[in-house]
Amino acid sequence: MSSHHADTAKNFPVTWEELHRHAKALAWRISDKGPWKGIVAITRGGLVPAAILARELNIRLIDTICISSYDHQNQRTAQNLKAPVAVEGEGEGWLIVDDLVDTGKTAAIVRNMMPKAHFATIYAKPAGRPLVDTFITEVSQDTWIHFPWDLNPIAYMQIRND
Numbered sequence: 001m002s003s004h005h006a007d008t009a010k011n012f013p014v015t016w017e018e019l020h021r022h023a024k025a026l027a028w029r030i031s032d033k034g035p036w037k038g039i040v041a042i043t044r045g046g047l048v049p050a051a052i053l054a055r056e057l058n059i060r061l062i063d064t065i066c067i068s069s070y071d072h073q074n075q076r077t078a079q080n081l082k083a084p085v086a087v088e089g090e091g092e093g094w095l096i097v098d099d100l101v102d103t104g105k106t107a108a109i110v111r112n113m114m115p116k117a118h119f120a121t122i123y124a125k126p127a128g129r130p131l132v133d134t135f136i137t138e139v140s141q142d143t144w145i146h147f148p149w150d151l152n153p154i155a156y157m158q159i160r161n162d
């Protein structure tokens with residue numbers, strides 16, 4: 001996997017520890033916006049953040065929406081593989097979780113299915129930011145966020161040392 005892309009000039013690697021800390025910060029920021037009927041995690045990137053939020057917010061009902069729109073760093077047509085099953089009433093009272101919004105394309109598809117849900121991500125880039133209700137950290141549009149689950153330890157150390 002290439003760590004450099006023509007459109008993404010900056011690399012922003014995130015460690016497991018940083019991700020855990022940011023996910024907890026997200027939980028605290030939305031803790032007074034519930035109660036929540038449950039979490040809808042957007043796979044696969046939303047799964048780890050959703051697990052941490054479920055622990056912090058004591059939520060046990062977790063559904064998924066399965067969407068894929070990137071091959072490595074290249075965006076293509078979004079494939080919608082599975083809609084959430086537990087959601088009714090336009091998603092009111094539900095918490096949607098993803099790792100990040102970039103162009104906002106994924107978020108727009110999910111918002112369309114659950115317009116009344118609360119949409120939370122850990123990271124946001126400017127183009128996707130208006131589609132998110134709560135996020136923790138904004139990075140510039142030309143930044144690529146590298147998550148620990150996508151990197152082997154050697155590549156990870158090389159990016160960290162750049």
Ligand SMILES: O=P(O)(O)OC[C@H]1O[C@H](OP(=O)(O)OP(=O)(O)O)[C@H](O)[C@@H]1O
Pocket residue numbers: 042043044045046067068069070071075098099100101102103104105106107128
């Ligand atoms: O705002 P956008 O431009 O739509 O990009 C953000 C989405 O892209 C990534 O998922 P991806 O499609 O790569 O699938 P994955 O979560 O399985 O890695 C990321 O996890 C978000 O879901």
Ligand SMILES: O=c1[nH]c(=O)c2nc[nH]c2[nH]1
Pocket residue numbers: 070100101102103143144145146147150
């Ligand atoms: O790991 C990732 N980092 C990103 O910055 C990004 N943007 C869309 N999809 C992404 N996946």
Ligand SMILES: [Mg+2]
Pocket residue numbers: 042043044045046067098
């Ligand atoms: Mg994703």
